[in-house]
Amino acid sequence: MKCEHKPAQDPSFSRYAAETMLPLLLSLKQELTGVRTADDIEYVHRTRVATRRLRACLTIFSPSLPHEKIKNWRRTIRDITRSLGEARDLDVQIDFISTFISRHIRDECQEELFFYSDHELGHHPLFSTKQVEGKGNNDEPGSDPLLFCTRSFDINRPGLECLLQRLKARRQHIQPDLVKAADRLELTAVPESMISYLHELKIRAEIEGGTVNSQFSYEQAFVSIMTAISNLFWFEPWLNEPDNIHQHHEMRIAAKRLRYILEAFSGLYECGLKTEIKTFKSLQDVLGDMHDCDVWVEKIPAFILDEKKRAYRYFGNPDFFSIIEHGLSRLLENRKNRRVELFNELHVLWDKIREEGFWDQLMEKVSHPARFSFIEDGVQDNDRPVTIALISDIHANLPALEAVLADAKQKGATAVLNAGDSIGYGAFPDEVISYLRSSYVLSVIGNYDLAVLSKKWKTGRPRSHDKQAAMRFAFQNLSKENRTYLAGLSREFRLRVRGTNILVTHGSPDQIDEYLDRGTPESRLREIAEKARADIIITGHSHLPSIRQVDDVLFVNCGSVGRTEDGDPRACYALLTLDPLSVVHVRVSYDISRAITAMQNRHLPGSFTRMISEGRSHDDISGHGDPA
Template identity: 35%
Template structure:
């Protein structure tokens, strides 16, 4: 995900979302240690996943190394819980599926499945309680019964080593008197053994998490940030928050659509799994930003849960279909090692084959159901409508941005950084942002050509979203958007290269930009456009400035495109070009420079500024591309 940097309101919002999730992690630790409820693992795993989804958003708000360490610790607990939860789900499903089969728990001397987390230790009596910090054991009854049954069959099987088919092959020679549940009981036993073996790793991960103090450290750091942001008067509903909601939501919507063409083909299971993950990521993203909306995006979340559940059930079938032949092969190796031949497998194979066939049949039904759900969402333009809603909220919050609104409502002297023609040059933009912040800039206005020849157009878009800047569409921005849509007018070819290097969310942000913006600050009317058609191809004469003073309907007109900084006036009217951030001419000694302007409000004043920055590749690029928009 992409976050914002240095905006107190944004950081306050993310901190609050993380603080809501931390208690959900803590409360499940003791429950997992007690080992009495498998849902504890599920709840903690989900909470850790949600925290992992929001943590990347916090990167611009906390110390980088600290946030990186938090992410590592949370990722470790998610992974440790993941295998255990998957085993729990398989055990619960298989026990439920087999409960209706005749002979389960009674046939062949194999007892019924006992709960995995019963507290009975392997080799202990049924009434012995396991210490809560030890791994849950495989029920003694099942293992003892299974071994007794093996002993009874061993001599007969040694004399009659019948060949055994694998799932999906010809039936071969099978003993019709052996009930199918024998194989299911064997599979349950192996799953229970695997789950018991996983529990020490789960407890070890919990020990590491508690010993690291990460959760406590996160809570203290987030509370401190929350207090500081509130003292600064920050709002968790600031413009950058809504901009980040749209940026990340658009990215996740596009990720979901990438895999949709594969869904009609039942054979493309890997893409179906990837689509499930994409649906889950989109759902978590929507959950993060849902508090920004009065209805909590309930309908959108309901639709996503329905899709995710359908794709999840489909994936569960795929896992069984893949695992069962492998399980049978592993049992074959065990049988041969124990008996010296494969004959015993005919007592296990029928149940496994029956379950495998059931999963294959069920997958066909689940695939049709998932496809139908997706078709309904497509017909309803679900992803497009979600993006449109997020974009509307972003635009409403950004007209003007929260920072400009504060300036408009204030009375003290305020400063705004004006810039243009970044052209994808992130080091130059960072230098301008730092210098402007040091000079007291409270807001940022960008007059277009955000992308261009620079090497990181996507990074520039994310940085502008982070700054909460008021942007307009420039010539290069328009070309790149057209190239991404394969429309006419996208030349030169460089536009296609830039479009290919950007993610869908960044392109969506560019496409959403207007050609001009108007707003009023303390009685002064502002107009922001990228280029002046009235001055096209010629010098900006006094007559041109005077004409703009009467025709623009603005007191201050901010423009770019020419890469030539200037401030011109006609009476009280001001025409400002802050120059180019990304392609300014070199400074003394050939130093790479970035240009911008600092606007002071109350009283009105404008300063043109140049700042150096470190980017060895910038000067050759500027010389090669020229100094024009």
């Protein structure tokens, strides 16, 4: 089977990327006008949302974007997001305090509440001239005391009004900075550069005949969505810790990113993923309200301390401070109580989402196109069993990979899942990664892949010179594009096919270099099965094929495509069939002499040629341990 590489920039995916990003850029330019005028707080909000969606798109659509420009584009868009951060926070806080006052504070006497600045105090009967002379000098906007005078008013209101005025003063003070940030963005010409490039990209894709719903587009959607889901579930244990505000905040960010990714790829799906986007919006809102409460709980005591110091500085006594303390204390207590309520609401919402089968339905939707990634033109027959090829540990052995994929295709496989360690030891690291990409193989990253990318041969002191040479060769013979692709792979991904939940990871779900094979204690497999939320767990790493079942969970170790270690030098992979379920390992002969000749021509250690020709581990060949 001859290696024929498809173009890196899939025309259909490029067209979809352009059509998704162009409206966001045009919206950003329009909203910046409103940011300058500050007529409506929603301008800042919509601008930040547009920049965040663009940043998500720059990541998920990177295969179609110019690598030399992405870094600058991302940095520029990120800078505008950050420059609007404080303004948006203040807008939200001002709106909340205004609403809180109107809903929770009642002025029974309906009397007017007056504010007095320091220069008016000498003329007011409540404060003497001596008190005024004790004031300090602070140029910060809104730093002067705000004094109140009325015969009868709610004791909570002055403190809240004081806080509201401070927030408004600060917001007014930073408005010129927002104008400068908008001007800086225009001077960079980044939005115009992006718009120009995307227009050209769209036209070029249309000329090349790209349609929106290409298999590559669905593959990218699947990988991005499943990675984001995995990141969100990482925070699930902290739902049992009500005081762990940092992890709850990070979970909010993960939910937001997942929602942006769903929105970006929604056009690929007939349903538009509307239900899923709405669900994540609800989850994000609850987590966002919790975060707002956490901010208030941290902010109010600091504000109380500042106002107390300010009162002493101006008057030399705490009398004035006692006027505003009540309302601030009430607000603090309110936010603490609301935080508890929201945490309980989060539990109810999370449990409801799970009980309604939301995750299974979402995975089924995004996994469906990925099931047919390996057949020509995506021809689908939903009445036939689904057959998926399971591969792992290719270790840069291109002849073995070509033979395995050809055999899997001949046997009816419609998709290929790769459990990692695609490079290292063999002579074809770049060719293997390109071939996996052009064949639409869905891959996770392995521990050896990570070691190569992190240049572990420089810092980790490998146990042998052979391993050091293998890592260095793999890194130096990977193109920059393929390094970026490999580094972007997740440590695991999940699919749901024909009602079956499938988890793919290199080692174990807990540890990337843990062996799961026929030697793993059943107690350990049971421990993994209990928390994995999967019906089938697919792994590699050990280079030893195995199939084991524990508590209705099937553990499948794929063996190794390019570097077997059980004495059989033929390439090994597994065929998984669903509906009905079956798993079988397959041995495939390949042109080993071609792999050996390439190793020799590229001056790789002789022990490597013995490993693949004899089907033995590096440990057996050289007497050194080999954790890869």
